[in-house]
Amino acid sequence: MSFNFYKYQGAGNDFVMIDDRNQTFPVSEETIAKLCNRYFGIGGDGLILLQNDAESDFKMVYFNSDGRESTMCGNGGRCVVRFAHNLGLIQNETKFHAIDGIHEAIIEEDKIHLKMTDVLEVFANMDFVFLNTGSPHHVEFVKNVEKVDVQKIGARIRSGEPYFEEGTNVNFIEITGNNSLSIRTYERGVEGETLACGTGVTAAAIAAFETGKLHENEIQVKAVGGNLSVKFERTLAGHYENIWLTGSAEFVFKGEIYF
C-alpha cells in the first residue's frame, strides 16, 4: 500500500500531513508511530489527517508521534490551514473542525492566524500554572530557560502527580521584556522537547498575564524553532476569549510512502 504525504512545519514543530478527504487512510497506532519515526519513517512530531466535514471547510484529525490520537495542536492547526490553502480548498479565511471545536483562521503570505478555543479556567499557585488551551499545559517560570533539563524535568512532571498516565505538556518560560517571553516545551505524546508547541505558547502567554508577570494582551513568544505571537482578551469573569496564535506555517516536501 502507498500514500502521498506532505511535510509541513510551524516554528519547527513538524507534521506528516495526509489529504484524507476520501477517508481511506489506515489509521492505526503502529502505522502512525512508524510514519512519524525519524529513522524508519518520514519523521514528525505528529501526523494530521485532512478530511471532509459537513459543517465546515474541512476536519483536522491529530495524532501525536506515539501514534495515538491527541487533543488540539496549535502549530498543526496552522499547518493544516496552509495545507488546505495549498490544495486550493480555501482562499484567505477558513473555519475548520478540530477535536476541540470549530477554529477560524486567516491566511497571509508569510503567516497564519489561528483562533484558539476559549480558556475558562486558569489554575495558579506559587510553583506553576495549569490551563487547557485545547491541550493541557503545566507552565513554570524560570530564570534561564536555556539551562533547564527539559527532558528530565519535563518527563517527571508529565507523568507525576496530579497528571499521571493522561499526562500534560510541560512548559518552561522566561520573561524577556514587557510583552515577550522565551519558552521550551516537553510535549506529551512526543515524550520529548519539541522546537515549538502552539497550544503551549498560547498557555505561556496567558499564564504570564494571569500571574501579573506581563501586562500586555499581545505577547511575542520566542520558541527554539521560531517566533510566534499570541493575543487575547480577559473578561471580567476571568475567562480568556478571542485568543489568536500567529506565526509561519510552511510546506517542506512531499513524497510517497509505501507500507
Ligand SMILES: N[C@H](CCC[C@H](N)C(=O)O)C(=O)O
Ligand atoms: N502533544 C500535545 C498535542 C500537540 C500540541 C502541540 N504540537 C501544539 O502545537 O499545540 C498533547 O498531546 O497534548
